[in-house]
Amino acid sequence: MPGTRKKSGTVSKSTRLSARTKKQIDLLPEHAQEIYKKAHDNALKQYQKPEKRRGSKRESAEQVAHKVAWAAVKNKYEKEGDRWVEKAA
DSSP, X not given: OTTOOOOSOOSOTTOOOOHHHHHHHHTSOHHHHHHHHHXXXXXXXXXXXXXXXXXXTTSXXXXXXXXXXXXXHHHHEEEETTEEEEOOO
């Protein structure tokens, strides 16, 4: 259901996110949270080795996974005021 939010379990337990970031993720609609989680988990696996990362190889796999996950969310959702809404097709 659009606009429905989950309150926990949005990101894998191995993730080290700030309280602010966790709050931002929790404010996403449920579908967007699922997109974030899947993209984050896949990116963590894909970018474990520094040579697989673009740009700054000094960034951790966690930092890269976070960027990939937000990009995936922003591909389908946009922020209107203080709410995230699905982009028009």
